[in-house]
Amino acid sequence: MKNSILLIVFFLSGIIFSNAQEKQRYKELSKETLSYSSQAKDCWQNSDESCIPFYKKMVASAKKNKECVPCAEIELVKGYYNEYEVDSAIHHIKNVLKDAKSQKEHIKWELEQDGYGMLSHSYYLKGDTQKAIKYLLESSKYADKLGNKEQAAIIKANLGNYYNNMQNYKEGIRFQKTAIKDLKALGISKNTAVFAGNIAGAYIDSNQPDSALVWGKRTIKMALEQKDANSLTAGYYLTGAAFEKTNIDSAFYYVNKSLPWAKSTNNLLSMATAHNILGNVYSQKSEYQEAKKNFMLSIDLYKKIGKPIGLYAPLKTLGLEANRFKDYEIASKYMSEYIEYQDSVVSEDNRKLVHELNTKYGAEKKQKLLAEQKLIIEKEQNQKRLILIVGIVSVLTVLSILVLYRKNQKIKQEKTIREKENEVLTAFINGEERERSRISQELHDGVASMIGVAKMNMETLPHLSEEKQKHQIQKVVQILENTHSDIRHIAHNLLPITLEKEGLVKATEQFANEINETGILKITITNQTDGTLNLSTQKQLMLFRMIQELVNNSIKHSQAQKATIVFRQNQHNLLIEISDDGIGFDGGVTRENQGLYSIHQRMSSILGRFSFEQGENNRGVRSILELNTSK
Known part of the structure; x- marks a missing residue:
């Protein structure tokens, strides 16, 4: 069930926007155009059919009346996102961001805030976390420009979701709690139930059931106060999940309470998750048939809404439970489907498990034949191993005899040379x-x-x-x-094109600009060379990779805010100095610090030197790459 609990709460939160009447862009649309938005909302509440046609009519009305088309198209984006048509959502988001440039400043900022926010979550659903974080930070910039403190708090909560789903639960929970605190300071209770549910889900996935139980019950209380049916659904099944390992009866009670609420809102994803948890509860009670029934309902619902992340949990658990109760046909089917759905390299243990299940489901003769074939293969492998061992022993014996005739000094010299070569390699x-x-x-x-x-x-x-x-x-x-x-x-x-055409300094400047655009680290480049480096493209590429690695170390480990890269050159030497203002580093360039030691060895291989030291007052680090350009 790993990640499935958290994911459903994440989908409930998504990108949360302020109320429609607070948006300036709605003033740019006529009553006729806005009427289609109202029809779409009625559709969401009262129909199982797609509500996209109403949003399309809204866009068409805006075009016909020569109104603000991106102001209408952003609503179409929300429709596609809510129906999990992510590619369509991304396509229309790009239209909105392009057309927003011609709008009034305030309207432009609103569209960019919501557009980048939707783009962030769309890419997250596609599994591209890097782009998701990039666009969420863009959305945050425009929320700040608008002075929208409520949306800024919501963005913090969504950033917390990203951390949680990357299993950095400590940071994820911290951002969620900060978002709730910020909203309360603004006197806003809306959406705090959603964030409380996110926190409960994170505690469950990080195996902290006691804390999960506290926040699950808070979610229920907040959802009742806010009359938020989706959050109430999540609160019930999260509380049930928290009880799953300690109190089966309570778990059964809370999860069953979540199902009617999920059905009342027609939230298929909530129903899928609730049935998955209920399947786990029945598994704990060793009631296999009821567990199987609920897992299958969960799988069917996940498939109906387009296989979002989370489907693999009921697939895997049903496969394992079916194997435990010797229902090998079901076990083989769903474990195979689980591995196929993973779309990644599965572990050897899972492959062996599926093989075992398929073997059990096969006929007895097939089992016997497989066993005989396995025995033959093992005998052949043992023979090959024996031949290999004899060969290795023979070679080692010959080498040992030769080594005895060599002088001690020569042995030491050759050993030193080999060690250096191995280190460089x-x-x-x-x-x-x-x-x-x-x-x-x-x-x-x-x-x-x-x-x-x-x-x-x-x-x-x-x-x-x-x-x-x-x-x-x-x-x-x-x-x-x-x-x-x-x-x-x-x-x-x-092989960066800039490096090949314009050299190391220009390629480093481009790399620094890309980092600066993310806002993660501010890098300043100082070029004190005469613009001509007497270095081959291969050596420049090696230096560029080492600069990238040192900057990435600053980002990952030093908590730095600023960094500088300085290029200096004299008659024979090129010096590259990389420094930051982070927390510093206690170690040195030793074999234990593999990354720094690797850089040291690579510099040695091109007859260069690498040094690494603490900054002033033990703040930050200073790295120097020095290379003789005359060789």
């Missing part, structure tokens, strides 16, 4: 492995998932009308354009 291998891991992560999280979405959209084409086919093709084109942009970004990181 290890430094290069570690650097390459980190780069490969980064590229692999970017390809998996970005390119692979986007291509998968494009593939699924293309597979639906034969079943759509001609008009919907055109719309679907447009979506695929947009996905491919985004994928193309991501691939170009990855290629740029492999």
